[in-house]
Amino acid sequence: MKTLILTEKPSVARDFAAALSVNTRGNGHFESEQFIITWAIGHLLELKAPEDYDSKWKRWSLDTLPILPDRLSYSPNAKTKKQLTVVKAQLQRKDLATIIVATDAGREGELIARTLLDFAQIAKHPKILLLRFWTSQALSKKVILDNIKNAASLAQYDRLYFAGRARQSADWLVGMNLSRLATIKMGDLFSVGRVQTAVLALLAERRLAIDNFKPVPYFQIIGKFLFATGELLATWFDSNKKEDASKIENKTKADLILKNCAGQEGVVTSIVRDKKMQVPPQLFSLTELQKLANRLYGFSAQETLSIAQNLYEKKKCLSYPRTDAQVLGTSSLEQVQEMLTKLEAEYGDYFKYFDEKKLSLKNHLVFDDNKLTDHHALMPLAIYHGNLSSDEGKIYDLVVKRFVAVFSANFEYEQTTIVCKIGQETFKASGQRIICLGWKMLAGGDSEKFLPPLIEGERSKAVELRAEQKETRPPNEYSEASLLHDMANPSKLVQEAELKKIFRGEVGLGTQATRAQIIETLLSRKYVTRSEKNLQALPKGMALVETLKKMPISKVLASPEETAKWELDLSHIAQGSGDPKAFMLAIRKFVADCATEWKQAAIVAQASSASPVGKKAKKYPSKVIGECPFCKSSVLEFPKSFGCKNWKAGCKFTVWKIIAGKKITAAQASKIIKNGRSDLLRGFKSKGGNVFSAYLVINKNAVVFEFIKDK
Structure with missing residues (x-):
């Protein structure tokens, strides 16, 4: 009789096969006299479509809503049907004594395995021993053998x-019903x-906040003091x-302070x-890597995930990227030591501040079994031999630098704060x-100022x-x-x-594996644009x-609070204290x-979504933001500009939404149209990369810069 091991992905199956010396490769599985190792490819089964339960739900109609089947069931994922057939055949073999589930250590991994066991009707074979392999550590031979031995x-x-x-199930019911209702x-x-x-609500609220923002003027007073040892601002x-x-x-108060001084x-x-x-x-989770890659290189979350996945699957030089952990397991120490030795030979300059004392299991910033989740943090597994200036090279280099950084000396600095008084008025410099x-x-280093x-009591005129x-x-x-x-x-x-506590913990909006896809979905649905x-x-x-x-x-769907409450309920179920x-x-x-x-509800179709289903919707509403200063027609908002309604008749008045790298809001464009000039705007960027401030003014038939005049 044999033991079957079910993993979540082929790469993990290969790790098990290597550790257990299972060398014979079959169709979608490995096999020896003692073991059969087969794998899923993510979710091999998916929830059925509404019309699979009842033909009335094929047509989108208010009369047939809500869609509430008595029990949700599964059908094969068309993209992976071949591997599903293999897994089912292996699970139904007559020579099985034990099945060890070795999918990812988390609720999604558990769901993937259990749906497959149900699909193969394993419950009809009560004599088969069902065990769970559970670890979040790197799958070294020792980790695999120890956890098979200790499988619960x-x-x-x-x-x-x-x-x-x-x-x-909750996501299916909410998505199927509310999508049809809204449509x-x-x-x-x-x-x-x-x-x-x-x-989406986060992005919508931010846009409203920007569009409705009214700048409030204020003043700051700068004093220049000349001491014997130097100038102080x-x-x-x-x-x-x-x-x-x-x-x-206000200016009155500012003038009074100047008078007092x-x-x-x-x-x-x-x-x-x-x-x-x-x-x-800490080491990178996927989200932390995506954030930094976006800031430094402008990579989208999906681009970073795809690059990291390629480095993991094809180049074999990064660990599994879809991780929310920022720590490693204690069993990874030897692997870390070996990788650091290889990296030092290749990237010696990175080790200038390397601190040998931090390469220890006492360093809980790095090694902490209690904080491991489904997978450990991202780390390099081999030297990347490609071009470091390529997209792959940039992502690999970020991971390597962070990996070396966690074992490097702390950043130490001295911060000085000087307070001066002129009469009763106080000034501060840092x-x-x-x-x-x-x-x-x-x-990227840090700057010094x-x-x-100086010494206390030292005097100087401003x-x-x-x-x-x-x-x-x-x-x-x-x-x-x-x-x-x-x-x-x-x-x-x-x-x-209570919700703040939840969100400060491990609960967020989406998961490491889904956040990039959520953003891409919002973009593909034309809810959001990328600029x-x-x-x-x-x-x-x-x-x-x-x-x-x-x-x-329904408003709870546009609220992070409700997502938090649902996630809290799901967390309680996962812990065994909730009621599914x-x-x-x-x-x-x-x-x-x-x-x-x-x-x-009496809902009037919005200007942006007034087209009937099946017809092409307008890409942008006809929102009027002002009167054209030249032809007196309406100025409308378009995808890339605020322009005159009579543009087809030849009026060329336009305020571009992006000028020298800065986004111009509807409120700012409206002020330019009304007053002939904007307020002082900051954040423009020259072709040379220098940031500058300027007014935007109407000159003839164009909007041009007006720079601050030197006094």
Whole structure:
């Protein structure tokens, strides 16, 4: 009799085959006298389509909603049907004594395995011993052999299967029903999902915040002090304020402060020097790698995932990329030591600040079995022999630098804060001196700002005092990096204290494996557009979120809080303390209530989504933002510009949405049209890469720069 081992992917099956000396390769499996090793390719089975339960659900109609089958069931995934046939045949062999489930250690891995066991009707063979191989550590031979020996009863992990099944079923019921309801009632094709719609709401709310932002003017006063040992630039601040202490609300107050300081000496009242230290950042999870690759290279989350997956599957030089862990298991120490030796021979410069003492199991920043999840953190497994300036090379290099950085010396620096007083007015200057660059050498370094060596009580007249007028700035557009950050760490987006705790833990919007796909789905649905590194909600996405938020029941889908509550329920089920039946009853009731709500709602199709299903929808609404200064017709918002409605008749007035790398909002364009000029705008970038500020003004029939005049 034989033992069958079921893995989640071919590469893991190969690791098991190597560790167990199973050398005979069959059709979709390995085999020896003792073992059979076969594999899934992700989800070989998927939930059936609505019409597979009842033909009435094939047609999209309000009359047939909600779609609530008594029990959701599975059908083969057409893309992997061949491997499903292989796995089923192996599971149904007559010579099996034991089945060891070795899919990924988590609820999705459990779901993949259990659906296959059900599909093969293993329950009809109670004499087969069902065991669970469970580890999140690197699959070395020792780890595989030890965990096979210690495999526990599969029944101990039923709770994870229940959580995975509940998550999958809830997403299917919500997506199938709400997508049809929105599509039919709003007159355009809409996709609604438990997680994707909450992420869309983040982007929609950010766009609203930017478009509705009204800049508030304020002043800052800069003082230049000339001491014997050098010049000191210091900023006035209100010592009674903790936030925005240097902001002065109006010119009257700024003028009064300048008057109070006129003709008086400044005196150094305080010098504080603090030695500070920053430990290295942790190893990369997929999301952390995606964030940095987006910031440095403009790679989309999907591009980074694809590159990392290629480095893992084909080049064999990176570990499994779809991981949310930022630590390694203690069993990885020997592998880490060997890899560092290889890397030092190839990348000697990276090891300038290497700290041998950190290469220890006592270093819990790196080695921590308690914080392992389905997979360990990203790490290099071999030397990459391609071009480091290629896209693959850039991703590999980021992983290598982070891998070496975690074993490098801490970044140490001295921060100096000097406070001067002129009469009763206080000024502050801060500086930084690097003591040990440490790991920051591998992260782009850091800058120093030197202050003159002063002593308390030293006096000097302010050789210059000036009040600078500034404006508050709108929120930044979401980049993929900042969106991924909020998806992975959305505690600031929720109000309830318990939910903040959940989101500060392991719960986020989506998973490491799905976040890139969620973003790509929003883009493909035309809910969102990508502008360089930024993601901006489009009118169709705005219309969906706006419609949902008007509905007392369905509005929860546009709320990160509700995703948190569902994830909390699923987490409780996975831990064994939640009730999967109660969870699904609540989901089914929610879907039924949403259907009633949408059917009764009087919804007017939005301008951005007014086309009937099956016809081509407008790409952009005809939103009027002002009157053309030349032909007096309306200025409308288009995908890439704000332009005159009479452009076909020859009027060429246009305000481009991106000017010198800076996004121009509808509110800013409206002000240019109305006043002939904008407020002072910051963040333009020249062809040479220099950032500058300027006004945008209408000159003849064009919008041009007007630069700040030197006094």
